[in-house]
Amino acid sequence: MNGRWRTWLLAVLAAVVVIAAIYFPKLKRKVKTSAEISQPSEEQARRELTTATPANPADPKVQVRMFWASDEDESALSPLAVDLALSSDPVLRAKQVLNTLLAGPVNSDLRTLPADAALLAFYLLPDGTGVADFSEALGTSTPSGIQSEQRAVDSIARTLEANVPEIKRLKILIHGQEVDTLAGHLDLTQLFTVNTRAAQPPTLSYGLWPKPPATSAKSPPAATAVAKPPKR
Amino acid sequence: MAGAVRNPEAEARFAILLFVRSRDGSFHFERRILCAALCTAAAASVSMMVSSGAQQPGAPIQAPPYPTVAPPPAERTGLNVVVLDPAHGGTDPGARGAQGIRESDLVLDLTFLVRRALEAQGFQVLQTRSGNQNPSFDDRSTLANAQRGAVFVTLHISSTGLPGTVRVYALPEMSSRASAGGVLSWDYAQASYVGLSRKFGDAVQGQLAQRFKGSPRNVQTASVRQLRTTAAPAIAVELSSVSVQDRSDLDKMMPGVADAIARGLAAFRPSYVLPAEAGAQP
Numbered sequence: 001m002n003g004r005w006r007t008w009l010l011a012v013l014a015a016v017v018v019i020a021a022i023y024f025p026k027l028k029r030k031v032k033t034s035a036e037i038s039q040p041s042e043e044q045a046r047r048e049l050t051t052a053t054p055a056n057p058a059d060p061k062v063q064v065r066m067f068w069a070s071d072e073d074e075s076a077l078s079p080l081a082v083d084l085a086l087s088s089d090p091v092l093r094a095k096q097v098l099n100t101l102l103a104g105p106v107n108s109d110l111r112t113l114p115a116d117a118a119l120l121a122f123y124l125l126p127d128g129t130g131v132a133d134f135s136e137a138l139g140t141s142t143p144s145g146i147q148s149e150q151r152a153v154d155s156i157a158r159t160l161e162a163n164v165p166e167i168k169r170l171k172i173l174i175h176g177q178e179v180d181t182l183a184g185h186l187d188l189t190q191l192f193t194v195n196t197r198a199a200q201p202p203t204l205s206y207g208l209w210p211k212p213p214a215t216s217a218k219s220p221p222a223a224t225a226v227a228k229p230p231k232r
Numbered sequence: 233m234a235g236a237v238r239n240p241e242a243e244a245r246f247a248i249l250l251f252v253r254s255r256d257g258s259f260h261f262e263r264r265i266l267c268a269a270l271c272t273a274a275a276a277s278v279s280m281m282v283s284s285g286a287q288q289p290g291a292p293i294q295a296p297p298y299p300t301v302a303p304p305p306a307e308r309t310g311l312n313v314v315v316l317d318p319a320h321g322g323t324d325p326g327a328r329g330a331q332g333i334r335e336s337d338l339v340l341d342l343t344f345l346v347r348r349a350l351e352a353q354g355f356q357v358l359q360t361r362s363g364n365q366n367p368s369f370d371d372r373s374t375l376a377n378a379q380r381g382a383v384f385v386t387l388h389i390s391s392t393g394l395p396g397t398v399r400v401y402a403l404p405e406m407s408s409r410a411s412a413g414g415v416l417s418w419d420y421a422q423a424s425y426v427g428l429s430r431k432f433g434d435a436v437q438g439q440l441a442q443r444f445k446g447s448p449r450n451v452q453t454a455s456v457r458q459l460r461t462t463a464a465p466a467i468a469v470e471l472s473s474v475s476v477q478d479r480s481d482l483d484k485m486m487p488g489v490a491d492a493i494a495r496g497l498a499a500f501r502p503s504y505v506l507p508a509e510a511g512a513q514p
Contacts, residue, residue: 074392074393074394075392075393075394143327143390143391143392144326144327144328144335144390144391145327145388145389145390145391145392145393145470145473146388146390146399146401146454146456146468146470147390147392147393147399147454147470147472148390148391148392148393150454150455151392153455180369180457181457184319184320184324184326185388185454185456185457185458185468186454186455186456186457187455187456187457187460189457190455190460192455
């Protein structure tokens, strides 16, 4: 190979290196963007699947009662009437009212659940136990304290009690898991009584949490824990 | 009933002296030596029996040779021990407020004040932590559950609520009581004490309501995780709140809270009657 060819070859190689140096960052950005589009996070995917519970235009608009904080006493709850096109299906209905509860009232100071929390899933077992699966923000963003945590659970339980009579008890999961406490205080290993009149011991044996005991004759407040499932 | 204790030393001595060698080299039985050996062995055995506590059939039962804890009297009433639980600690600061106020630090200071007030009234006080540790919920309950005649007070400071108010919480009714055989389930340990806990809570809340305007008059119910596994009258006391602008606002409340807990406990004391039999539930 003579000197002329060697010069040409070196020039071509140099040009390739320069072009690659310019194009490589663009390529990298393109790959990253397409990966983000094609692979949403697990939580995003679940949220898309579960929170999209659009109201059916055929569903009648009814007045639902949402329990947010009272403007007179922030530690107490007070019902607020909201018009919603509610589904007749109890699971869809539960999702609709819980999503409305999460969205919060007009006065954001009266919200009981953190703004960044989301309902990931809701199930209704045949024995009337509702299972509400919330995103991690429910635990991390709820203000730490017995009062604030109890108020958050009360608002969920009382809103369900007022609008979905099929639900007798409530189990709260965080990101699909049972957790010890909501934000360090309130026991989430328990089932909470939702409908105190209807909550009877389940007779079926399929359940996730077998046989919660009967509630006492003296009915506790809405969101009192009624039983903890024994560890298996 | 144990039999007579063997004395190896005496038996060995007996065996050595049983036969003696004669001048012609043969072994023969020596009665005098045998007699002495038997006497020695008998004396040694009697001595060992007395010192080891071995007892003859029909003899009155003697104290065992090892140190024991004195059994409780047949009937004891009233509470003996107060277990104070400064919540959170270690990597868990609890509620956090402006200017770096941390619940875990404040409740520890409050615990020392409550302890002093209780000890002044003659109560024995134990703490679940005395520094920046974070025992588990079960570890904290274990300390109370190991006592007889104890009450449990867990101390908290909230993120919310009207500043300057204090609330007392007890668990709501738990229908699941002791399991088969009268053994108390760990997970439902509080079930048998809910009534007493509310009575205790009402006594303390009544005192707090007199001192801190805006506080409720009666105990509140909440599913506080720490209380569920505690087999004793147990309450949670929560001050509002870490949202105060100045920590000194909370510091000023603490002596009043400590005094109210001590007075409430003194008022509750006659109501807490322990069952005579150990392990029985109230």
